[in-house]
Amino acid sequence: MGVRRRTGGFVLLVNPILCDGFGHCAELAPDLVRMDEWGYPIITTEPVPLANLAALESARYAVRGCPRQALRIERVSDHP
């Protein structure tokens, strides 16, 4: 067992059909999510490095905190 290397990145994805604009995600992951003028989340589309533990942790909070279970974390590798 070697040391698990954290390569690649992740994106936070929202299912816009499920999302009801409660706005919890913008509070839980303010670095990744901001609100539009109607209260729906605008999420950074740029992949965030997995090594950024604070961002990953906040994304996990947002996923768990979303009352509609509309959020998902998806891994993206650097070499497709």
Added chain:
Amino acid sequence: MISPDQLPRVLHQAADRPLTLAQHEEAFGPMPPSAPSLEQLEASGLTGRGGAGFPTWRKAKLIRELRGHNKFVIVNAMEGEPAAHKDRTLISANPHLVLDGAEHLAGIVGAKHIAVCVSRDNPVMVNHLQRAIHERDRRSMRGATFELHTPPWRYVAGEESALVHWLDDNESLPQYRPRRPHILRIGHAPVLLDNAETCAHVGLIGRYGGDWFRRLGTPSSPGSTLVSVTGAVARPTVLEVALGTPLHSILERAGADLDPQALLMGGYGGAWLDARHLDAPYTNDALGPLESTVGAGVIIVLPRSGCGIVETQRIARWMANESARQCGPCAFGLPAIAEDLAHLAFDARDAAAAYERLLDRCGAIEGRGACRHPDGVVRLVRSALRVFAAHVEDHVRGQSCVASRSTHHYTSVPTLEREEELIWE
């Protein structure tokens, strides 16, 4: 056999009444005993005629490689674009060519069912298709079985995931697809979905082959295509042209205004094109760099006397009303954009601020719906602000134009329904 350099192809022998199966086989030759190979389809270079312009063989390959006994082929004849009437014209002339193509596609991917989808608000088309399918049933051909489906007409009902949703669950609402390409399914069965015109071209490729198909058009956009020309024309026309035909000769053949102000290309989710570019060939390769598109084969001619901002505002307002209202950015963003356009066009005091808001809001809602409906509106609005930039400036400076006070318009939009009257079932 139709000679390869001859036009029309899919509208060959078009008359007032649809060709019967016997007449059809006389005109085009008998149906070949087996479907064309995927290689033939690839060699033809056919791309989808429903709007996205994706290579048809690649979609077919994706579905062919999947396992499953109950695959579906869906023929999309919904024709949601109010300015388009090409699928209607095609099916009122050569319905069997469309069905031939669907059978070929079913043969290629190994599908058992063919679902032909046409809006129930167009009873004439429903009739033509019913009769054509009945004729084929009596011949008891081998292979896939046909079924006819008639969802209610809505702009987004023709979107592929909405159509599949309808077949699966009687709701014409688009579905969320995080990854593309996404395999659409009815239950567990994979679905290949193609536009009616695309199927008709496949019907010809099955008879005459891929090389025959390439004899018209350009190397990267081969074949012919149907164009619906409306707006400043003597009367709305559907033409079959070779891809790569210069725009001005399409206008000439359609009997349109030859010195227009701009053209709306592709449909209501398409883009305006300045009339400076009338020499451009009609292909996505040539129109792409001009930030325009072939799209669903719609050309709306705006004469110099019209106001592009007012026309765009009318379309945007109607498109906002047609949102399925599932996604916040689409349900709230599109009405806001339509409102901004109205202020830009008619409210001199607020025009400057409305212009700024428009730019912000277009950026904010792009790419955030479950389907591409809002993206289409954003593309339309951005193209209007670019192509009519000088005219936008007049409006911003408070000089609203004569055309914006006229009641004569060149884009046709159906009457707006109240929200509670919209049917999604």
